[in-house]
Amino acid sequence: MLERIKGVFSKKKKPVEKKLEEDKIPEPEDDLNTSSTSQTFSNSEKRHYQKLCLLLSEPMIDLKKLRSEAWYGIPMCYPQIRSIVWKLLLGYYSPNQEFQESSISRKREEYIDCSRSYFPNLAYSEDLTETNLISEDMSIYEVDSFKQIIIDVKRTHPGEAFSSKISKSMLTRILFVWAFKHPASGYVQGINDLAATFMYIFLAEEIDRINRESEGRKSVDIDLEHNAYDLKLEDVDLIEEEKIQHIEADTYWCLENFLETLQENYTEHQPGVHKIIARTEQIVMKKDKELMEFLEAADYVPSKFVYRWVNNILSREFNVQQLIMIWDKIIAEEEDITTYLPYVCAALLLKFSDCIKSYAERPEEVILLIQDLPTREWGNEDIKVLMAESYQLQCLYEFNSHLEEK
Amino acid sequence: MTSRGEDEYDYLFKVVLIGDSGVGKSNLLSRFTKNEFNLESKTTIGVEFATKTIECEDKVIKAQIWDTAGQERYRAITSAYYRGAVAALLVYDITKMNTFTNVEKWLQELKTYADDNIVVMLVGNKTDLANLRAVKVEEAKGFAEKNELAFIETSALDSTNVVEAFEQIIQIYHQMGSEHIRQNDDDDDGDDKITKGKPVEGISSHLRNPVKLTQASTEADKSKEKKKGCC
Numbered sequence: 001m002l003e004r005i006k007g008v009f010s011k012k013k014k015p016v017e018k019k020l021e022e023d024k025i026p027e028p029e030d031d032l033n034t035s036s037t038s039q040t041f042s043n044s045e046k047r048h049y050q051k052l053c054l055l056l057s058e059p060m061i062d063l064k065k066l067r068s069e070a071w072y073g074i075p076m077c078y079p080q081i082r083s084i085v086w087k088l089l090l091g092y093y094s095p096n097q098e099f100q101e102s103s104i105s106r107k108r109e110e111y112i113d114c115s116r117s118y119f120p121n122l123a124y125s126e127d128l129t130e131t132n133l134i135s136e137d138m139s140i141y142e143v144d145s146f147k148q149i150i151i152d153v154k155r156t157h158p159g160e161a162f163s164s165k166i167s168k169s170m171l172t173r174i175l176f177v178w179a180f181k182h183p184a185s186g187y188v189q190g191i192n193d194l195a196a197t198f199m200y201i202f203l204a205e206e207i208d209r210i211n212r213e214s215e216g217r218k219s220v221d222i223d224l225e226h227n228a229y230d231l232k233l234e235d236v237d238l239i240e241e242e243k244i245q246h247i248e249a250d251t252y253w254c255l256e257n258f259l260e261t262l263q264e265n266y267t268e269h270q271p272g273v274h275k276i277i278a279r280t281e282q283i284v285m286k287k288d289k290e291l292m293e294f295l296e297a298a299d300y301v302p303s304k305f306v307y308r309w310v311n312n313i314l315s316r317e318f319n320v321q322q323l324i325m326i327w328d329k330i331i332a333e334e335e336d337i338t339t340y341l342p343y344v345c346a347a348l349l350l351k352f353s354d355c356i357k358s359y360a361e362r363p364e365e366v367i368l369l370i371q372d373l374p375t376r377e378w379g380n381e382d383i384k385v386l387m388a389e390s391y392q393l394q395c396l397y398e399f400n401s402h403l404e405e406k
Numbered sequence: 407m408t409s410r411g412e413d414e415y416d417y418l419f420k421v422v423l424i425g426d427s428g429v430g431k432s433n434l435l436s437r438f439t440k441n442e443f444n445l446e447s448k449t450t451i452g453v454e455f456a457t458k459t460i461e462c463e464d465k466v467i468k469a470q471i472w473d474t475a476g477q478e479r480y481r482a483i484t485s486a487y488y489r490g491a492v493a494a495l496l497v498y499d500i501t502k503m504n505t506f507t508n509v510e511k512w513l514q515e516l517k518t519y520a521d522d523n524i525v526v527m528l529v530g531n532k533t534d535l536a537n538l539r540a541v542k543v544e545e546a547k548g549f550a551e552k553n554e555l556a557f558i559e560t561s562a563l564d565s566t567n568v569v570e571a572f573e574q575i576i577q578i579y580h581q582m583g584s585e586h587i588r589q590n591d592d593d594d595d596g597d598d599k600i601t602k603g604k605p606v607e608g609i610s611s612h613l614r615n616p617v618k619l620t621q622a623s624t625e626a627d628k629s630k631e632k633k634k635g636c637c
């Protein structure tokens with residue numbers, strides 16, 4: 001389905017033009033070719049993966065090509081690739097490999113310094129209570145931010161791994177430093193879920209590395225059926241403190257960069273959220289007028305119910321592994337997240353169009369459905385189809401709207 | 407209390423849950439509707455919705471409950487849901503003084519956005535944390551009386567008074583509506599019992615004459631709101 005749609009709408013995402021020279025393909029290729037005949041991974045997925053490896057091995061990484069290649073998705077078995085790709089595409093890592101290391105360590109230090117100024121003594125094993133964290137010389141803004149963050153960190157758990165004291169103290173620091181640096185919006189609920197998603201990606205990467213090492217596997221060995229994102233609570237304890245600090249800093253910077261285009265989502269009255277919802281409504285109206293009219297007539301304009309979708313960039317509507325697949329594409333989008341997200345939201349709403357319309361006499365059911373989508377039952381294929389459908393909508397309406405403007 | 411089929415009911419009541427973030431609104435709701443409690447329940451973004459059908463004086467009553475986000479940033483969207491609500495549970499955390507101090511602000515919000523005749527119950531949650539108590543029962547009770555609010559203390563964790571809170575507020579409303587108001591002001595003999603202040607002023611006629619519902623809206627709702635719907 002994805003391939004077909006991409007075939008039809010190939011105007012925008014051109015496949016990487018460069019013809020790959022066989023001898024340049026890095027080692028993973030061998031493992032891929034010999035790996036078990038998995039039906040979930042098509043040959044084209046293997047090719048994309050190989051191309052990603054190749055692009056990442058260049059001294060000067062071509063971000064444009066990386067973007068279009070990453071758009072096809074990144075296998076769940078190799079968290080290292082995803083981690084690097086996201087960091088590059090979010091503008092945290094420099095594409096110039098020569099300077100990469102020094103710029104990363106500078107950024108990490110910058111974060112750690114800032115964090116230390118707030119948490120001089122906080123050990124990773126400490127309990128996060130108001131008495132531990134709040135001191136008398138803090139401003140009201142700082143105290144209020146802390147209070148909210150402490151309540152919310154307890155309630156942030158994309159997976160088991162987030163029940164550990166280490167994860168919780170990392171997340172607390174990240175959110176607080178972010179709040180301190182962005183007083184225009186301050187900490188707003190939802191940002192905790194976004195930060196946790198990045199942290200999850202980077203924790204998985206490190207835990208996967210540790211597991212590979214202990215099992216004596218080479219870092220290039222790859223088993224496409226392996227899912228590296230199934231983290232256990234005790235896994236986090238395996239990570240050494242220096243790495244924890246790096247993961248914390250990396251999460252901070254990715255969050256910071258990710259939110260740069262989303263600032264307006266969290267400032268007073270959340271104008272950014274409303275804009276994305278309005279755009280979602282426009283798209284649904286064009287594609288399925290009947291659905292939109294149905295929702296309007298029942299006084300259930302999407303704005304009321306897709307609010308959380310937009311506010312949390314879908315992190316509440318899917319489990320973390322499904323979300324990662326969706327964010328792969330959202331992050332790989334050329335334009336910022338705010339242009340692409342409405343298409344994903346519209347595609348998601350349209351998926352339930354028939355179901356919603358069948359509830360004509362039972363409007364409550366519509367709300368109950370939308371606030372608790374049956375996405376838990378979805379498999380990877382369903383996510384791929386959703387993303388293909390979002391892309392299809394984008395091709396239909398974004399190009400058209402450009403034409404209309406002209 | 408018995409539950410019947412989802413669509414058989416005599417009255418429909420819209421209730422909102424409001425109060426500071428983290429006081430336990432979502433857990434009170436899940437305890438009431440699903441008998442579930444979750445220490446790691448997620449923060450509420452915007453509003454969430456649930457229903458529960460209960461029996462009260464031979465009538466089947468369906469409560470539509472809107473659980474709102476407590477964080478200030480969401481006030482603009484949550485306040486839109488106050489309209490049409492006949493009752494509000496205003497929740498604070500008995501272990502956090504500032505959540506009680508903020509009750510004033512929440513009353514102000516109700517005054518601005520809710521219908522005038524809304525019945526309000528002040529709910530002090532987390533009584534299981536007795537050793538951390540920061541808000542005295544007497545203080546809260548006094549405040550409730552002064553402001554003509556019903557009052558109860560609950561624990562979503564150990565289930566104390568949760569069903570009672572919802573049932574009692576529905577009962578108060580129902581009694582007012584059926585013109586069976588008995589002013590049992592003196593009936594405040596313990597924390598477990600609801601202490602109802604004087605009936606809220608200005609109960610409009612539609613509250614006194616609840617209409618048998620067919621669809622998910624009352625006559626009064628229909629006359630007040632252009633569009634039909636359950637909110």
Ligand SMILES: Nc1nc2c(ncn2[C@@H]2O[C@H](COP(=O)(O)OP(=O)(O)OP(=O)(O)O)[C@@H](O)[C@H]2O)c(=O)[nH]1
Nearest residue numbers: 427428429430431432433445450476532561562563
């Ligand atoms: N000990 C105890 N903890 C509770 C009780 N009710 C809720 N909690 C805890 O308090 C925290 C917040 O509870 P929620 O129900 O999510 O709070 P809320 O009022 O819905 O918060 P927002 O959605 O942010 O407005 C969670 O960690 C709950 O487990 C209670 O009765 N006793």
Ligand SMILES: [Mg+2]
Nearest residue numbers: 431432449450
């Ligand atoms: Mg809540």
